[in-house]
Amino acid sequence: MTDVLEPVSQENAEPFLRNHFKGSLLGPGDAAYDEVRAVWNGMHDRRPSLIARCTGAADVSVALRYATASGRAVTVRGGGHNVAGTSVADDAVMIDLSLMNGxxxxxxxxxxxxxxxxxxxxxxxxxxxxxxxxxxxxxxxxxxxxxxxxxxxxxxxxxxxxxxxxxxxxxxxxxxxxxxxxxxxxxxxxxxxxxxxxxxxxxxxxxxxxxxxVGPVHHHTGVFPLDTAVAALAGYREFAEKQGVDLHAVATLKRAGHHDWIPRRLRGLPALFLTATWFGDPAEGPARTAPLFAAAAPDATLTRVMSFAELQALGDHGEPHGNRYYTKSCYLTDLTEGPIAQLLDSTREIESPLSAIDFEYLRGAISDVADEDSAFPRRDAPYICTVSAQWTDPAEDPAHAEWSRRGVARLAEWHYGGAYVNYLQDERPGKVAExxxxxxxxxxxxxxxxxDPDNVLAGNQNIPPAAHPHG
Ligand SMILES: Cc1cc2nc3c(=O)[nH]c(=O)nc-3n(C[C@H](O)[C@H](O)[C@H](O)COP(=O)(O)OP(=O)(O)OC[C@H]3O[C@@H](n4cnc5c(N)ncnc54)[C@H](O)[C@@H]3O)c2cc1C
Missing domain, CATH: 3.30.465.10 (Uridine Diphospho-n-acetylenolpyruvylglucosamine Reductase; domain 3)
Structure with missing residues (x-):
C-alpha cells in the first residue's frame, strides 16, 4: 500500500491535479475531447467535465483524489465497450485508462x-x-x-x-x-x-x-433458411449438450449477409447460422463438427482451419464503433420447442440487417469452478441468449429497442434467473441485486x-456500500 496520502481540499484540488498528474487532461474545447469521450455504443453522447488520460496507477490515484475533493462524479473507461455506456457520464471526471495498454x-x-x-x-x-x-x-x-x-x-x-x-x-x-x-x-x-x-x-x-x-482451430459454419431452423436447432441442442470441452457450438439468428459463400436466395432474409469450433487437433476437426449438421442439412457451409488470432478477430467487423446498440440478455433453462418458436418469431420481426440474436450452450469449465470461489454468479446456467439490436438512424431508436426488449420478454417462461452483468442495459431498479x-x-x-464506503466508483452496474447484515 502507498504511504498515507496528503489530504486534498476543495480549494487546492485544481493545483493538486495540475502539479501531480503526469498524463494529459482534456476538457470541452480540447482537440481530442470528442474522440476520447466517444464510446462504442453511439447511443451514449455524454460530456464529461474532464478526461484524465492516465499513464499509471499514480495518475489514477491523483485523478480519483481530485474528483473526490472537487465533488465530481467519476467514471472509469477501459475499452469503452460497455453497452450501457457506464464509462462516460455528463459532468463527471472520466478516468481514461486507454493509454495504459502494456x-x-x-x-x-x-x-x-x-x-x-x-x-x-x-x-x-x-x-x-x-x-x-x-x-x-x-x-x-x-x-x-x-x-x-x-x-x-x-x-x-x-x-x-x-x-x-x-x-x-x-x-x-x-x-x-x-x-x-x-x-x-x-x-x-x-x-x-x-x-x-x-x-x-x-x-x-x-x-x-x-x-x-492455444493453437489453430477447426471452424465450421452452416446457414439455414428459417423453414428448416426448427429441426436444425433441435439438432444443435442434441449436439451441443453432449460435447466435451474442446468443442464450442454457437447459434445466431439474423438476416443473411451478402457474402460469397451464402446462396443468393438467402441473402437479406432472416436465417439461422450454426457454428462449431474444435479446439483439439485440427485434423480431427471435420469429423468432430460435422454431426452438428446431421439433423438438418444446411443450405451452405464454410469450413476453415484458422489461427487462434484469426478466430479472436472473427467478430470484429460485425459490431463497429459508433453504431447504435440496444441489448437485452438472459440465461435460458433449455432450448426446447417452446423457446425455439419464440426465438424464430423474434427473428421474423428483425427490422435491421445489423441486428442479431445469439445463444450458446455454456457449462463445461464455467460450472466446474466452485460457486463460492468468485463473485461471478449463475455458473450453472445452461444457455445464454442476447437479443442485440444494431442500427444507425437515431429516429429508429424506439423500434429497435422495443424489438430487443420483446425478444427477451417472450422467453420469460424459460428464463434461468439473473443475467450477465456485462450485458445489462437500461434495466429496472433492483436488477443488479437480482x-x-x-x-x-x-x-x-x-x-x-x-x-469504497462513499461510493466514489458509482459509474458502473452499481452495488451501493452496506455493512454486512450479519456483522
Ligand atoms: C462488441 C462487443 C463484444 C463483446 N463481446 C463479449 C464477449 O465475447 N464476452 C463477454 O463476456 N463480454 C463481451 N462484451 C461485453 C463486455 O464484457 C462489456 O461491454 C465490458 O463492459 C467491456 O469492457 P470495457 O473495458 O471495454 O468497457 P468500458 O465501457 O470501458 O467500461 C465498463 C465498466 O467497466 C469498469 N472498468 C473498465 N475497466 C476497468 C478497470 N481497469 N478497473 C476498474 N473498472 C473498470 C468500469 O466500471 C466501467 O464503467 C462485448 C461487448 C461489445 C461491445
Missing amino acids: VDVDPGTETARAQGGCLLRDVDAATLAHGLACPAGVVSHTGLGGLALGGGYGWLARKWGLTCDHLLAAEVVLADGTVVEATEDDHAGLLWGLRGGGGNLGVVTRFTLRLRP VYGTARYERLAALKHRY
Whole structure:
C-alpha cells in the first residue's frame, strides 16, 4: 500500500491535479475531447467535465483524489465497450485508462501482466507470440478491464473457464487513492470481488492473468433458411449438450449477409447460422463438427482451419464503433420447442440487417469452478441468449429497442434467473441485486463498504456500500 496520502481540499484540488498528474487532461474545447469521450455504443453522447488520460496507477490515484475533493462524479473507461455506456457520464471526471495498454508475458509461468486499459487484442498480440492466450471475449476491440471484472465469456470459456477465473492478482487503486495488490494472500476478499463484481471495488491498473496454450482451430459454419431452423436447432441442442470441452457450438439468428459463400436466395432474409469450433487437433476437426449438421442439412457451409488470432478477430467487423446498440440478455433453462418458436418469431420481426440474436450452450469449465470461489454468479446456467439490436438512424431508436426488449420478454417462461452483468442495459431498479442473488450481493456490498464506503466508483452496474447484515 502507498504511504498515507496528503489530504486534498476543495480549494487546492485544481493545483493538486495540475502539479501531480503526469498524463494529459482534456476538457470541452480540447482537440481530442470528442474522440476520447466517444464510446462504442453511439447511443451514449455524454460530456464529461474532464478526461484524465492516465499513464499509471499514480495518475489514477491523483485523478480519483481530485474528483473526490472537487465533488465530481467519476467514471472509469477501459475499452469503452460497455453497452450501457457506464464509462462516460455528463459532468463527471472520466478516468481514461486507454493509454495504459502494456502487456508483459512470462512464458515460463504462463502468466501475463496486462495494464488496466488493454483491449483484448493488446493482450492477444503479446501472449500469442508464445502460443498462449488468456480466455476472453470474441471481439478483439473489447476492453479487458470491463470484460474481466464482469466475468468474460468467450471461445475458450467451456474449455478453460471465464476471464475472471484467470485473474491471479491485481494492482488496484482504491477509491481513496491508495494502491494495493490484491492476491490470494493479501486483500483476498477484494480479489474474490474483482472476479465478477464489475468495477465497483477499485480501479484495476494491472491484471495478472493465467494463460493457456492455444493453437489453430477447426471452424465450421452452416446457414439455414428459417423453414428448416426448427429441426436444425433441435439438432444443435442434441449436439451441443453432449460435447466435451474442446468443442464450442454457437447459434445466431439474423438476416443473411451478402457474402460469397451464402446462396443468393438467402441473402437479406432472416436465417439461422450454426457454428462449431474444435479446439483439439485440427485434423480431427471435420469429423468432430460435422454431426452438428446431421439433423438438418444446411443450405451452405464454410469450413476453415484458422489461427487462434484469426478466430479472436472473427467478430470484429460485425459490431463497429459508433453504431447504435440496444441489448437485452438472459440465461435460458433449455432450448426446447417452446423457446425455439419464440426465438424464430423474434427473428421474423428483425427490422435491421445489423441486428442479431445469439445463444450458446455454456457449462463445461464455467460450472466446474466452485460457486463460492468468485463473485461471478449463475455458473450453472445452461444457455445464454442476447437479443442485440444494431442500427444507425437515431429516429429508429424506439423500434429497435422495443424489438430487443420483446425478444427477451417472450422467453420469460424459460428464463434461468439473473443475467450477465456485462450485458445489462437500461434495466429496472433492483436488477443488479437480482444478477448476483442475495448472499453474493450482500457480500459485495460489504466489500464495497470496506473499499469504497462513499461510493466514489458509482459509474458502473452499481452495488451501493452496506455493512454486512450479519456483522
Ligand atoms: C462488441 C462487443 C463484444 C463483446 N463481446 C463479449 C464477449 O465475447 N464476452 C463477454 O463476456 N463480454 C463481451 N462484451 C461485453 C463486455 O464484457 C462489456 O461491454 C465490458 O463492459 C467491456 O469492457 P470495457 O473495458 O471495454 O468497457 P468500458 O465501457 O470501458 O467500461 C465498463 C465498466 O467497466 C469498469 N472498468 C473498465 N475497466 C476497468 C478497470 N481497469 N478497473 C476498474 N473498472 C473498470 C468500469 O466500471 C466501467 O464503467 C462485448 C461487448 C461489445 C461491445
